Amino acid sequence: MLLLIKNSRVHKNKRARKRRCGVLPVLDTRTWMYDFLKACKEQHLKNPYFIQCDVLCSSLKNLFPDISVEELHYHLLTIGLFEPSEWKAIEQTVYRMEKSSMWELVSQEYERLKRKWNGPEIPIIIFPIRNAHLTRNKNTVLKNGAAFKEAIFLFLSPDLQKEEIMALLAHEYNHVCRLAYLGKDEKQLSLKEALIIEGFGEFAVKELYGEKWLAPWINFYSFDETVEIWKKKFIPSLNIVGKEKYDVFLYGKNNRHLPKWIGYHIGFQIVDSFHSLYGPFKDGGLYTKTADEVIAGSTFRYES
Structure with a gap:
């Protein structure tokens, strides 16, 4: 299980107030x-x-x-x-x-x-x-x-x-x-954290319901196409912080030579390859891994 509730008493009180x-x-x-x-x-x-x-x-x-x-x-x-x-x-x-x-x-x-x-x-x-x-x-x-x-x-x-x-x-x-x-909230995320969040989200779909229900962007690009973009565009920018800065990498933008949905595609491929190499994980353990750990253990390395 994901241990997401750090203070159960606080959250229980919040839930009670919400219901009231x-x-x-x-x-x-x-x-x-x-x-x-x-x-x-x-x-x-x-x-x-x-x-x-x-x-x-x-x-x-x-x-x-x-x-x-x-x-x-x-x-x-x-x-x-x-x-x-x-x-x-x-x-x-x-x-x-x-x-x-x-x-x-x-x-x-x-x-x-x-x-x-x-x-x-x-x-x-x-x-x-x-x-x-x-x-x-x-x-x-x-x-x-x-x-x-x-x-x-x-x-x-x-x-x-x-x-x-x-x-x-x-x-x-x-x-x-x-x-x-x-x-954190999304405004505090770095690009690498945003990639992993999107990758986790779509991998959860695969894990729960099967590949049939995955988003079409997971198959938009080949590995060879993607890894070149990863090396040239993503690796130098992985530590930028703020939604207004990293959104262009998620959605793609022609004048940046970033194809449509490229960040979503890369995020899923990172998580999927990490799971293939080191999984399966019990009780949702995958979703507690750090962004650095998932990227370093995937087919998308930090090396340029």
């Missing part, structure tokens, strides 16, 4: 969406953008006291929240998500993962993803997730299979567990 305040791990955001729809109908002269901000994000203010509701709203829209202009389709979208028991599935799987990894309790917020009401095609983005120290966000489509939802949750909750173990 009515904060459950998986928030019932269905009622928020219906309130948003009702407000759009009743306030037809008001821009749905501001209604969405008021109805959905004001409810989250207590979880994110350090940023404004407007900032939170803007950020959620950039990472997958449905567009305010989609309000007429929300009732049908939420109905289809309810019919698939998505909130119940996430709640059950979250409890299983929390026990398995001895992880912290954290609110989980489910919203429809952008364009969830449109006909599915090969370019449709069906899901996205984001993990913060305050909460996990899951942006979902009604068309998802249950394994896709569980894999997304496991990836994001593994991030939360790793950050809790390190005692």
